[in-house]
């Protein structure tokens with residue numbers, strides 16, 4: 201059969217957010233670090249991401265991870281994260297999916313009751329601890345890269361909205377955080393469309409005014425995600441909040457978002473709202489949960505940073521082979537404005 205691509209994928213979701221995992225059909229690329237490999241895909245092989253994430257094979261609310269040999273010899277595997285608009289340096293739901301797939305398909309041997317795995321990501325090495333039973337990952341906790349607030353109460357003029365106050369933080373991806381109540385917004389599933397429209401508007405305004413740059417890797421710069429924050433509340437002595445992360449090009453993260461949780465921990469710590477070791481539960485738009493804590497404090501460049509650990513669960517949903525027929529008129533797929541938030545021309 202005349203196919204120009206044939207790719208083996210394990211379908212997976214973490215607390216609702218799709219993070220499929222490519223386990224075959226894509227060869228390794230050159231690079232001394234996983235970030236180099238990310239840049240290689242971004243600049244030379246982006247058609248793979250387009251093919252898998254755009255319609256008709258993909259949809260606006262999904263991600264695909266690519267397992268590759270690690271660059272750092274301390275790691276068990278490397279992986280790259282492909283999202284609709286970018287290659288994310290790190291991602292919580294995606295590392296939980298990738299670990300679950302690696303262990304539940306035997307690509308990395310599972311030991312019960314606990315398996316420790318080190319994964320090489322474009323943001324650095326991440327240690328993952330999976331609680332396993334009967335061949336299944338019951339949950340996966342990752343020790344994220346340092347998270348830090350770059351700006352608190354940064355003021356930006358948003359067309360049609362006036363001045364908006366935001367925080368800017370890194371949690372493995374760069375975030376704009378905005379207090380939903382300060383804009384008179386209610387964060388829930390019913391208001392999702394309105395929230396996404398406003399989030400994209402604010403994100404574009406912040407992007408135009410401020411370029412965040414990671415002090416240790418200037419290649420990590422710019423925003424792709426906005427997080428609405430709602431006030432913390434106490435449940436049985438634990439801090440809990442709803443998470444509402446809008447991922448470009450304009451849709452809600454279905455999970456409680458691991459990098460968003462990390463960014464929020466960094467902001468909360470900078471504001472004196474959480475201490476090292478304290479548990480913070482983040483709930484998604486679907487009501488699913490990530491349980492997080494600050495496992496230590498560090499510095500990144502001039503910024504004080506926290507070391508977040510985040511725990512969640514993932515489930516395999518399919519084993520599929522995706523192909524590209526040589527006569528397919530859409531070798532990189534397509535997007536239609538009813539499902540994809542298309543930026544104004």
Ligand SMILES: O=C(O)[C@H]1NCC[C@@H]1O
Nearest residue numbers: 291292293457458459460
């Ligand atoms: O959990 C996370 O960090 C992510 N979920 C999808 C978008 C972010 O990468």
